[in-house]
Amino acid sequence: MGKKTEKLLSILQLQPVVPVLVVDNAATVVPLARALVEGGLKAIEITLRTEAALDAIKAVADEVEGAEVGAGTILNARQYEAAVKAGSQFIVSPGTTQELLDAAARSDVPMLPGAATPSEIMALREEGYAVMKFFPAEQAGGAAYLKSLASPFGGISFCPTGGITAASAGTYLALPNVVCVGGSWVAPKNLVEAGDWAAITALAADASKLAG
Structure with a gap:
């Protein structure tokens, strides 16, 4: 196992659920991340789907003690490098291209690349x-599909993301080839907008105790 794989696993194995955040306002991200960390979810993925994403990553990296912040929805080398510069400790992509593989090879920051088919x-x-x-998990065949990949692809571990809920997470986590799941249910938009950090900490605490 390479050093970068070990580094990535050390982050993903911190908890059963990695929160996947879409941040519209970077001002909310520090209390949000602190609430998640307090609930036991230290590894946090902030997706590059909004203009606030890079500022949000930098804020969490600089200000939230105990957090391991990563960047998601990375689609090209330019985004990879910008996310690393902002302080990302891991990179997540929904798929894989040669450009991304080359960017990952040049960087010390590990990548979690997306895959949905045997090829x-x-x-x-x-x-x-x-x-x-494994993305988009539910839409691409769910836990049953992922279970069928365990035998032909021994030694490969997955972090399924996409459509997973608190109710379905345990089914994925019970699979031998799942290291953790990605989920957005631990930081629902209505609680973030209301600034109800205690409720988010409670959701994070429940998620941190999930097991297959």
């Missing part, structure tokens, strides 16, 4: 990857 998994394995994001 994509095989291509990534040839590139030396043993940990992948």
Whole structure:
């Protein structure tokens, strides 16, 4: 196992659920991240789907003690490099391109690349990857599909993300090839907008105790 794989696993194994955040206002992200960390969810993915995302990553990296902040929805090398510069400790992509593989090879910050088919998994394995994001999990076949990949792809671990809820997370976490799941239910938009950080800490605490 390479050093970057070990580094990535050390982050993903911190907890059963990695919060996947879409941040519209960077001002809310520090109390939000602190609430998640207090509830036991230290690894946090902030997706690059909004203009506030890079500022939000920098704020969490600079101001939230105990947080391991990563950048999600990384689609190209420019975004990869900008996310690393902002303080990202891991990079998450919904898929994989040669451009992204090259950017990851140049960086000390590990990438969790997306894969949803046997061919994509095989291509990534040839590139030396043993940990992948399975996306979009529910829409691509769910836990039953992922379970069927365990035998032909021994030694490959997944972080399924996409459509997973508090109710379905345990089914994924019970699979031998799942290291953690990604989920947005721990930081619902209405609670973030209301600034109800105690409620988010409670959701995070429940998620941190999930097991398969």
